[in-house]
Amino acid sequence: MKFVSRRGVGEDLERARELILAKGGEVGRELHLLADVESTNDEAKRAAKSGAPHGSVWVTEVQTKGRGRLGRAWVSPPRENLLFSVLLRLRCPPARLPPLALVAGLAVRDAVARAAKKAEPKLKWPNDVLVGGRKLAGVLVEATLSGQRVEAVVVGIGINVHTREFPEDLQDRATSVALVSDLPPDRGVLLADVLEGLDRDMALAAERGLGLVHARLTAADALVGTRVRAEGVVGIARGIDLEGRLVLERDDGVRVRVVSGEVTPTVS
Ligand code: BTN
Numbered sequence: 001m002k003f004v005s006r007r008g009v010g011e012d013l014e015r016a017r018e019l020i021l022a023k024g025g026e027v028g029r030e031l032h033l034l035a036d037v038e039s040t041n042d043e044a045k046r047a048a049k050s051g052a053p054h055g056s057v058w059v060t061e062v063q064t065k066g067r068g069r070l071g072r073a074w075v076s077p078p079r080e081n082l083l084f085s086v087l088l089r090l091r092c093p094p095a096r097l098p099p100l101a102l103v104a105g106l107a108v109r110d111a112v113a114r115a116a117k118k119a120e121p122k123l124k125w126p127n128d129v130l131v132g133g134r135k136l137a138g139v140l141v142e143a144t145l146s147g148q149r150v151e152a153v154v155v156g157i158g159i160n161v162h163t164r165e166f167p168e169d170l171q172d173r174a175t176s177v178a179l180v181s182d183l184p185p186d187r188g189v190l191l192a193d194v195l196e197g198l199d200r201d202m203a204l205a206a207e208r209g210l211g212l213v214h215a216r217l218t219a220a221d222a223l224v225g226t227r228v229r230a231e232g233v234v235g236i237a238r239g240i241d242l243e244g245r246l247v248l249e250r251d252d253g254v255r256v257r258v259v260s261g262e263v264t265p266t267v268s
Contacts, residue, residue, distance in 0.1 A: 008035030009061055010079060016059075016188035023192060025199030026055040027086060036062035036078075040085035041142055041156040047087065048144060048152035054089040057195065066158065068138055069127060070262060074158050075167075081176070082159040082187050086198055090153050092206035094145060097153065098260055099244025101127045101141040103205045103213055104155045107197025108137045109220050111190050112159070116181035122222030125237075125246045125263060129159075130222050134175035136160050155202070157194065161185050210242050223263065231261040234268065 013033055020028035030053060037043055040058040042065075047056060063083050066074035076083055090100075105123045112121040112129060119131045129137040140156040160176035162185065177185040201213055210217065218224075223237035228248070233256045235248035245257040 009033040012186055012188045013059055016191045019188055019192035020195055023196045025196055027199040028055060028057045028195040030056040032058045034058060034060040036060060036064065038065040039063055039067055040083055041140060041154050044085040044087045044154040045144065052087055056087045057084055059084040069140055076158060077163055080162040082161050082191055085154050085156040088153040088155060088202055090150060090203055090206035092150055094148065094150060096206055097141060097143050099210050100153065100202060100205060101139050102217060102244050103201050104139045104141065104157065104198060105129055106213060106216055106220060107194050107201060108157060108159060110197050111193035112136060112177060114193055115177050115185050115190055119180040123220040124222040125240055126260060131175050131180045134173055136175050159190065161187050161190060210244055214242060227266055228263050229266040230258045230263045233258060234266055
């Protein structure tokens with residue numbers, strides 16, 4: 001990145017404001033650009049408690065306590081990538097929350113596909129965006145409930161944009177937009193595209209379920225036809241059902257539906 005504003009935020013991110021407003025959606029209309037923060041998900045959750053509106057977004061250049069799913073850390077070199085959280089005030093039962101990570105992943109997948117025309121990004125259930133089998137982005141959805149009512153949904157997204165070298169333990173498993181694209185990526189354009197996708201699909205999916213995006217989910221599915229292990233079940237992945245569950249066909253032909261967890265490829 002060439003230019004960092006006095007506030008410590010890259011010019012490409014500053015430009016995202018105009019791009020987002022030009023798209024005319026609700027998500028990103030309130031955009032907080034931050035130089036550094038512990039975790040944008042925590043910022044969003046704190047602001048949600050103080051009444052921040054639907055569609056507010058927090059983007060940062062540096063995250064000191066970024067987290068991923070299953071208690072893992074999300075580490076990203078300063079000022080290279082996209083680290084942001086979106087506050088959505090959605091009307092839905094708590095059971096609709098896990099599939100929302102897939103819908104958010106689809107918005108990221110689509111934006112990456114636009115940025116990197118030949119890359120063919122895929123969605124790995126439940127929340128990863130992959131290119132060539134390597135992770136390019138992850139989604140962490142956290143919600144605050146009041147009884148059985150969803151008060152706020154925070155969608156945290158990390159996208160590797162400019163990073164070209166990864167730590168040793170990740171170098172065979174991670175990639176970035178810069179590594180899979182012919183053109184230099186623009187974080188502002190990517191951010192505006194992801195937010196547009198979230199604006200279009202998240203509220204609808206929360207209210208009506210996955211029906212409207214299911215064909216796109218199926219087309220983007222990275223696992224279908226591969227042999228995997230998830231939650232102790234081993235089988236061939238047969239797609240994602242309308243509740244967002246991963247369908248695995250065991251060797252005895254029985255189809256098992258997995259609600260959440262970690263998926264690993266397996267030969268056994
Ligand atoms: C995963 O793949 O496990 C999810 C990674 C999510 C990382 C993003 S970065 C912005 C937001 N803030 C966080 O602390 N985590 C999410």
